[in-house]
Amino acid sequence: MLQGLIDDFQLCFVKNGRWEYLLSGLGVTLEVALAAIVLGLAVGFLVAVVRSTHDKYGHFPVLNFAAKAYLTIIRGTPMVVQLLITYYIILRSVDSKVLIAILAFGINSGAYQAEIIRAGIVSIDPGQMEAGRALGLSYWRTMLRIILPQAVRNVLPALGNEFIVLMKDTSIVGYIALIDLAKGGDIIRSQTYSVYLPYLTVAAIYLALVMTFTWILGKVERYLRSTGADPVHNDS
Numbered sequence: 001m002l003q004g005l006i007d008d009f010q011l012c013f014v015k016n017g018r019w020e021y022l023l024s025g026l027g028v029t030l031e032v033a034l035a036a037i038v039l040g041l042a043v044g045f046l047v048a049v050v051r052s053t054h055d056k057y058g059h060f061p062v063l064n065f066a067a068k069a070y071l072t073i074i075r076g077t078p079m080v081v082q083l084l085i086t087y088y089i090i091l092r093s094v095d096s097k098v099l100i101a102i103l104a105f106g107i108n109s110g111a112y113q114a115e116i117i118r119a120g121i122v123s124i125d126p127g128q129m130e131a132g133r134a135l136g137l138s139y140w141r142t143m144l145r146i147i148l149p150q151a152v153r154n155v156l157p158a159l160g161n162e163f164i165v166l167m168k169d170t171s172i173v174g175y176i177a178l179i180d181l182a183k184g185g186d187i188i189r190s191q192t193y194s195v196y197l198p199y200l201t202v203a204a205i206y207l208a209l210v211m212t213f214t215w216i217l218g219k220v221e222r223y224l225r226s227t228g229a230d231p232v233h234n235d236s
Helices: 002-017 019-057 061-078 079-090 098-123 126-134 138-177 181-192 196-227
Strands: none
Touching: 002 019, 002 138, 002 181, 002 196, 019 061, 019 098, 019 138, 019 181, 019 196, 061 098, 079 138, 098 138, 126 138, 138 181, 138 196, 181 196
């Protein structure tokens, strides 16, 4: 049995350098996930601020309508369908599949991050905004320097979970023929006709990634909890 496992390992990963499929695929997975989460944060912040501002003050009715339509469409359709539409219709002239995947996943993640961040903004005492305005800060400076830093600290666990979900969801990029970690394992399976070792190895790598990012997120949470730093900084 042990010899069979060794032979299977050599066939799947050593022979013809097949381990490179997993290594290069891991790089693609991390590149798409990290870039998409940053894009999603930017989109999420913008949509969350527009939605929360409209709910409280009635400002930006047109932008709020567009934001609600965006949230409804993105959260109401499957990620794989959005990826295919982006690849075959919206960005059909773009050659970079990695860029297409980043944009598709970033826009998708932005919808979920927007609602997470909006919940964080709503959780902040309204007196914080009034205090910032009383100090002479504009609405946007108060939002960026006082409200949002506290909101992000409150919803950091939820944002971390969204990143983990996003990283695992990138396994569908094989639908646009992009070789990520999951697709790399599938290529090894198709070449060797060995099912167990390639897929179990891919699953183990994903598990290791999730555990690593969960550990990092826990460290960041504990640091923010221990510092309790005031989000308002002096300009000097």
